[in-house]
Amino acid sequence: MLRLKLIGTFILTILGISLALVASPAQAVGNYSGKPCAIEGRVYVVTGVTYTCGRVNDVLVYAEGRKLTGTLNVLCTPQEAWCIAMTQAFQAKTGIPTKFIRLSSGESLTRLLASKNNPEFDVWTGGPNDSHISGRIQGVLDPYKSPTRKMLTKQFQDSDGFWTGIYMGALGFCSNTNELSRLGLKAPKSWDDLLNPKLKGNVMMAHPGTSGTAYTTLWSQVLRLGSEDAAIEYMKLLNKNILSYTRSGSGPTGPLGRGEIATGIVFSHDCTAAILRGNPLVVSFPKEGTGFEIGGIALVKGAKNPDAAKAYIDFSLSADAQDLGPAKAESFQILTNPRAKSDPRMVNLRKISLLNYEAEAAGIAAVKLKARFDKEVALTASAK
Amino acid sequence: MKSSEGKLSLVSITKEFGDTQEKVIAVNKLSLDIEPGEFVTLLGPSGCGKTTALRIIAGFETPTSGKVLLDGVDLSSLTPDKRPMGMVFQSYALFPHMTVFDNVAYGLRVKKMSGASIKEAVSEVLNSMSLSHLANRAPNQLSGGQQQRVALARAMVVRPKLLLFDEPLSNLDAKLRAQMRTEIRSIQRKLGITSIFVTHDQDEAMSLSDRIVVMRNAVVEQVGTPEEIYRRPASVFVADFIGRSNFLKVESAVAVGDKKAQIVVGGKNMQVASYSENLLSEKSVLLVRPESIQVSMSSNSGSQINISEGVVENLVFYGNHVEYTLESNEGKIIAVVSDPVYEEIVPVGKIANYSFDPTRTWLLPLN
């Protein structure tokens, strides 16, 4: 008898929840530019209305007043800790329940495409912006031009507003010092150093199919060597030394820390974070120039809660939010808001050589190049 | 007390199992009328269809064709729980998770009777079957006989119009079986509930039944009272299945009026006192039950009818009777002589005379 009662309770619970889920859509209050505000880019909440402090004709005024309701669903690509810090801060500020799921770039794009007709997310934050460009091309994003954009340099914004940059990171080599000395090697200083036969089975990177980091690596070879064919050839050579392709860009840092492998290709900030967790690692950069990412944020097309999503984008661009990365989440990407604090643990772009990375071209080439990599490098190699 | 309710009619019941390729007919056109209060036994070897017939009556099997009528009402569309019948199972099928009391009360509770009247009814039936002291026991704490009684009590307490018994005594030892037979019969007589009893045990059938239905290979071989079945079997099968038999091959037969016949067996003329019609023209066999045969020393032969001789091949002394196996011209003869005189027992290897009364014989069709 009790069992049946229990089941009854479950069914009633389900019904109850579904009834409670009648969400009312967010209400836009409209632009409000009467009152002046103090700090550009900061998000204020005044009597339940969320405003972004923006510059209008050289005057700082509250803009984009929005009365937020409902919940916000965030698709988040960087580290979990970063996602937690950002969403919790937004929730604390606005009172809007903010949920997120962390998926790598490729997985994120997949989920956006799969739920195109009935979007499950409102905003997609983080990850190299060539994925966002891919998303724009495949029609899963809507443009949004935040008032805070004006603070950012041109390279951090899409002219049509489909994405905006929230951070920047450079690819680097992350090496285990113990393993290097055991192999009698120095930290790699060139892409070709990775091809050293001594490193056979001692290198890891993520899979470009799922990881934006890895795709940045792949596209960097195209830039560096001049053609997709040459890039694929290089990857084939590198593949001989690769032990495993991980799902996520930062995946290699774990095995690196344990000394399972000697070196890996990751964004340098992921390596820095691992070093801070106590792993015996060192970061180095290729002298030929390295690829970089601009971490993008974008509004999902057909978002169920576009107002909250826009407020979240404004918030992510603010210095307040960006400072959370280094402070709360051991994330040391270079920040895009000029007011955000710089941290010595961030990579100094002046000391490394960067490739002339064009995210637009990378995004356009993505689908075909990833498929080529899979077929000609990863799978063919596994067959041998 | 005879009840006027509980007349059961089976109308041309057929049950087929399996698909069209491998069809097995379990019951073939079974028609039977059972009077209110009557105790009828379905008797036959295993696989003859008797259990299937019972399960069709109970509603556990659906007949392929035919009808089951109870007091003129067609039961075909009713599931077992809607049929006013009580059933006693071979394995007793007591609910192992309930006490004796709860087992017996089950049917009444399902009928939503009041607690007080349930208690009264259950106590009464437990009392009448001397089970009261076991009311709070679990079934697995009871002996086989006690379990059997509980099963019977459980079936009867709901006052069914029909009681069905599916070989309920087969798991008991011989002594208990005999005791339960008497008990079942007396309770059934007292309550006057129409009862159908399935068994493969002829003793059970003979001792319990008003009428016996002998089944074989899905069809009814014979329906009759125990006496009819024993003395006037319809076939070699029935004669063989019930009691022990000597079958003597009949070489020729001539009617000699007044239902008597003159036959030739093993070259000898013999007389038969009665037989059923139209058997003379066919090949037939003569049935003589072993206890109908007298055996004596060959020297003191007289001039009786139906007398022959044979060599004693085997002899078993049981105390109250002697069983002979004789090798004769007419074939192998089994004879059972009760209360034998010690000096008159014919030893093995000797020639013995055997004889039987024409009134104790019966002509049967040869298959």
Place this chain on the structure above:
Amino acid sequence: MRSNLGRAKYDFFTKIALGLVIFIIGFLIILPLINILVYAGGPSGSAILRGSISDFVTRNIIWNTIKLGVTVATLGTLFGFILAYTQVRVEFRGKKILHIINLIPIISPPFAFATAIIVLFGRSGMITRGIFDWRPTLYGFSGLVIVLTLSFFPIAYMNFLGMLRSLDPALDEAGLSLGANKWRVFRTVTVPMLIPGFAGAFLLLFIESIADLANPLIIGGRYTVLASRAYMAINGDYDISLAAGYASLLLLPALFVFLIQRYWAQKKSVISVTGKPSGRPILVTSIGMRSLLLSFTGLVTILIVLIYATVLVGAFVQIIGVNNEITLNHFRYLLGGFANGAIKTTTFLALIATPLAGIFGMLTAWLVIRKVKRGSEALDFLGMLGIAVPGTVIGIGYAITYNDPLKIGGVTIFPQVAGGAALLGGSIAIVMVYIIRSSPAGQRSGISMLQQIDPSIEEASASLGASGAKTFRLVTLPLISGAFLAGLLYAFAHSMTTLSPIIFLVTPDTSILTQKILAEADQGRYGNVFALCCILIILILVIGGLINYFVKRNQVSIDRPMTRSR
């Protein structure tokens, strides 16, 4: 032609139950499978299906999958047999504890083994390198074989344990009395009797190991199998047709092997299921054999203990083997926001699915054994599909089928249940997966229990006037409550630890513990992986214990169910 089926008369309750079971099977497994096959017919899917014959790369992935399946199945069966044989035929101290340890891997969370094995036996493993200065490469085939064999051998162990215990010792005695020595008896009597057992265990392990997605993702290295390739097709290429193509390549051999296992291996079984052994088993007494068996068993047991010790210790130190400073940081991080939601959601959804899976399994078992006259074998098979079909395939099937409302001619016949935009944030799809994946265990135990209970006990109830529903509730369920409990416990543990199908279905509202473990394992944060595994194991033990207590307390005590006498 007048068929029996047309005249089969089911009572109202049976009709309802049958309708319900068919409805559930239809929506929870058949429809997603049909969709897989339909999508596999799309351009890239059919290219893959054709490629399975012509294309070198595809053929290689298939070969990898089969090679892995065969190796793991062989080793796992052997491990299971040796351990079971030692358990039954060798007398030694600490038997019970060894038995429990050998069963533990059944409730192990995904990745616990993969990560612990790397920590212990990897290139910088605490044992391999720390003690032997040896640097084996575990990423790839060898690592997969070790991890999968250790994870799955308990299935074989349980099978063999049951068989060896019910093997009549009189057979061995007969062999010995005819002058054969023990080794000869083992070869000529014991092993031949167990051949169907070997086949059954082998086939089950084969299915389990080709279906596994979690481990190939983490330690597969460059060794690509169908499951991980199908995952990549969805998450890397966003090509559903392609994923469906790989999924059907995975589905067909799994189903085929499952059918062989069910209808061939089981029928060949010569071991009497009902007969309790009549005496004590003949023990292995030769010192050589004893020490051989015991040392192997000991080795496997030590390995399992080591793995769990690693999980436990690893949860409480910074980076096990690298920085062994004791810390609660992992738990602080996990319980400080990272995993709270997942813990609550996973437990809640598993608790909803558990009774439903339990009842569904029992109902199916009851229909198969007692009620359905025609097609009961088919019903049994359909009910078992949930474990016959690889989890990856189910996940992809659900993603294809339930990310949109199901419409026929513009009328919604089934709402969207998967994805973040679905009703209840996609949690219904996850509960559905939990149910269909874990009900088969209950169904099996229900069936074997019902087969031992005399059907006339239920007929007695009917003849006393109880309707079908009443009989099921008052008589059948109490009698099979043991199987019901086992089904519940399995359903809960399995739901809590399932991953392959869930990867495709998590949403912001329904973050699932195993998916969190995958994320942490993928990023190499083993401390968090171990801490999550600890949390998961504790949840399973505590809640499983509560379920056990709750059900047992309400269970009518049956010392010995009435057994079939015919």
